[in-house]
Amino acid sequence: MIFLVKNVRTFYIFKINNDFKTITKDKPYNLYLALDNIHSMNNKEVGLAYRLFNEICEPQDKLKINLSLFNQLKESDNYTKFQNRHLINDYYTSESSKLIVNKTYLKVKSTLNNPSFFELLKSFPNLFVIDFYSKDYFWLS
Numbered sequence: 722m723i724f725l726v727k728n729v730r731t732f733y734i735f736k737i738n739n740d741f742k743t744i745t746k747d748k749p750y751n752l753y754l755a756l757d758n759i760h761s762m763n764n765k766e767v768g769l770a771y772r773l774f775n776e777i778c779e780p781q782d783k784l785k786i787n788l789s790l791f792n793q794l795k796e797s798d799n800y801t802k803f804q805n806r807h808l809i810n811d812y813y814t815s816e817s818s819k820l821i822v823n824k825t826y827l828k829v830k831s832t833l834n835n836p837s838f839f840e841l842l843k844s845f846p847n848l849f850v851i852d853f854y855s856k857d858y859f860w861l862s
Contacts, residue, residue, distance in 0.1 A: 730834065730852055734827035734861065736779045737847045746860070752777070752849060753858040760853055774825070779847075783822050786845065790820070793841050809837050 735756065737745075745752035755777060762770040783805060790807050794800040799811040805822040818831035820838045829838050839861060842848060848861040 729830055729832055731854065732829040732831070732836075733851050733853065734829065734842065735777075735825075735849050735851070736781055736845070737777060737849050738779050739847065741777050742847045749849070749858055749860060753851060753856075756849075756851055757853060757856075778825065780824050781822065781827065783824060786822050786827070786842075789844070790822075790838070790841060807838070811837075 737752065741752065755773070759770045759774050759777075787802075787805060787807075791802055794802075794807070794809070797809075799809050799816075801808040801810075807820040807822075809816055809818045811817075814833075816831065816833050816837060818829060818833065818836040818838055820836075821828045827842070829836055831838075839850070843862050846862050849858070850861050851858045
């Protein structure tokens with residue numbers, strides 16, 4: 722028996738503070754480099770990584786994001802929610818996406834390069850998306 726496995730992309734979404742958004746709005750590569758460096762720091766540098774991250778990013782409003790996504794998707798047959806996890810499984814578009822809402826970032830795993838969650842999150846300001854594996858990054862809002 723042969724199983725076909727689609728490539729799954731993992732996106733991390735960070736809420737960037739206003740000062741860093743202003744500085745990096747036109748040069749997102751610099752913001753990507755900063756967050757990638759934090760992401761790749763070893764355990765000995767955890768204190769520095771924590772301080773740098775808190776300088777660049779702001780905490781997510783978990784309740785607001787969860788409620789917004791739920792209210793936008795609750796009528797969809799393709800949508801499921803459990804606690805801070807939102808799932809979209811759409812047979813017609815071949816989308817299988819999961820969004821996890823954390824305090825410091827959102828994590829999206831999807832079979833698509835442009836999951837439905839991206840469009841739903843555009844109303845939230847200063848969101849920056851990174852796929853560390855594919856070295857892909859962009860401003861969502």
